[in-house]
Amino acid sequence: MPRVSEEYVKDKKRLVLDAAAACFAAKGFHAATVDDICRQARLSKGAVYGYFGSKEDIIAALKVESVQRDAAVVRAAMQRREPDQAFEAMLDWVAGGTEMDERRLTDIQSWAVAMQNQRIGDAQKVESQLWVDALDLLVQESQKRGAITDRLDSAAVAQMLACVVYGAMAMKSWGADLNTRAVTAAARALLTGTASA
């Protein structure tokens, strides 16, 4: 079965990564064994190790994908004309739906790993900076258009909104009662000053 296309390799990696994400979401990074992943992917151990050097490599690859996916979401959100719509889209993405997405669950796990693992930690930092920067731009744009007052420090507001994003992810992960839509509305009201007298 030699000489396979790059496409083939990519598909196989996809298979492994998806299986791993499912296992990690269900059992956590540690409790999910490589055997679990193999079973889920319907692949032998040797095959999995042919595509990834170690379990940690799989986790790292998943984190990289997560960052890329976030970047794509951010880019898409930034296309929206109304900043508050962009923020709403972002919050929807991270905490959307009632069911917590498999990937989101995996993300929380990686926060715990980020402290001990430089590679994951760095990726995590990059990811959060991505959100902060995008939100900063969003706020500044709104300020230019007069939708948000100039008196606010855009960087501070961006950081606050990033905190809301990550906090919503966290709270959703443990099943806290969280009305994402209401939170978005409150944030919009606060930012645009429509709530103020």
Add this chain to the structure above:
Amino acid sequence: MPRVSEEYVKDKKRLVLDAAAACFAAKGFHAATVDDICRQARLSKGAVYGYFGSKEDIIAALKVESVQRDAAVVRAAMQRREPDQAFEAMLDWVAGGTEMDERRLTDIQSWAVAMQNQRIGDAQKVESQLWVDALDLLVQESQKRGAITDRLDSAAVAQMLACVVYGAMAMKSWGADLNTRAVTAAARALLTGTASA
């Protein structure tokens, strides 16, 4: 009737819990071994297992403590006359200082466990509800005093602020650039409408 005083038992448990917190913060729940904890506590394995039935019990006890500590902080913050000061005190507590507190690091770990472990998950839910409820009260009070407009849904704002609290903890844990003071200021400005035209 126990052979040793309750005081003695309590002190020993304290010793184990502190040692465990240190180990967990340094290495993570999984990488930290019971041996590590014993070494750190200068206690034998038998002794540690005399006070806690399992490693999981230690983690759970730590979580319970964390919830209690949070409750105390919330209570104290609620004593402050100015709601925004209370919020500032809260945010200081969770994300305060430049260095991430040992316990905070342990908390993030427990988020990852909460998904798979009912016991930890329930405690986590209780904890977050605690914050939400307190913040709700805070907002309502401010609204009564006219510091925050009635137009806002206090529950939604409270949830948003709880997200900020947890998000700040998360971001701090992986070393993101986060100016807690500026975030607090921004939140205050937004809430009190002092930033609006």
Add this chain to the structure above:
Amino acid sequence: MPRVSEEYVKDKKRLVLDAAAACFAAKGFHAATVDDICRQARLSKGAVYGYFGSKEDIIAALKVESVQRDAAVVRAAMQRREPDQAFEAMLDWVAGGTEMDERRLTDIQSWAVAMQNQRIGDAQKVESQLWVDALDLLVQESQKRGAITDRLDSAAVAQMLACVVYGAMAMKSWGADLNTRAVTAAARALLTGTASA
């Protein structure tokens, strides 16, 4: 079962080492598994790993013992008044009996490892130097007493005799026909010149 004497630990290590030597002699370093050793020692895996950090550590400990044992044999042989008797004793030790000693078999294995493993390699070098030095002294003494002619380079003869010692070990290990007694006699005749016209 705590607080055991040093004697106890020493005995346990002995147990493991003996079991390991038996397994290694029977199957070779690689084919003999840690499980084999545990079974042979009637000890659990955890117990074995409590005394030795790794399989390699066991192999190294065995090599150290082998060197020490050789040193003891050399010392004992050097007590003999007649140099040729000393050499005979040495050769008897390394290639003695019809059956190859368990430890001898293990030694040959370690030669193969010595090339790739610094630790074992160094020990092996020390060991062979031991033989060479002792044999050199022996030859020199005989030369002083006139039993061996001064014309011979004692160092060269010592090296040659060390080669005989190791070569005999090797040949015995693969079951070559080797009459150790005859070889010793020939060596004696050559050295003392009793064979010459």
Add this chain to the structure above:
Amino acid sequence: MPRVSEEYVKDKKRLVLDAAAACFAAKGFHAATVDDICRQARLSKGAVYGYFGSKEDIIAALKVESVQRDAAVVRAAMQRREPDQAFEAMLDWVAGGTEMDERRLTDIQSWAVAMQNQRIGDAQKVESQLWVDALDLLVQESQKRGAITDRLDSAAVAQMLACVVYGAMAMKSWGADLNTRAVTAAARALLTGTASA
């Protein structure tokens, strides 16, 4: 009727064998993987397995070659008129040069395998008998010519010299200080009695 010429097959086998010898010398029989050999030979796994049924077959083939090579050396040495020159040539071959030959390193490895593997063990026995027989002839011839005294048991001397040969190989393999030339000289002096008064 084979599709490819015998020549072709022979060349390929040569390629594999040379690659294997290099890998075995560098890492040892066990640590060297079939993948290593394939990489070294710039051949695919399928190709290698097309020429040899297993890793063990490669090792055995290498041993057979080694025996053949030894036989050739012995034959060549036996052409020399002076027995001591023949022995010198032999010792030069096995322990010659300052650098240990790749094949010699592989040989030592095979000694360790010989104990557990009948096939290798038998080949090894044949090989050593080869040396012993040749050396015996050599000694007898010298005795006929009066260069070595009749008083010596030629078989015993031959065995001793074979031990020197193998011992030198061993000691060289672990980097012991060994002056092969001096050893040869000493052996010659002893055998010819030129060292005796």
Add this chain to the structure above:
DNA sequence: CATGAATGAGTATTCATTCAT
């Protein structure tokens, strides 16, 4: 014949937990 992806049995090692002293 060649290729190299897939297989899966095999192995060293770790670590939570128990229990004899």
Add this chain to the structure above:
DNA sequence: TATGAATGAATACTCATTCAT
């Protein structure tokens, strides 16, 4: 109660070998 040696299930990873293309 305290001790820490012993237990052994669990797990990540390797590598000789096979076989579809």
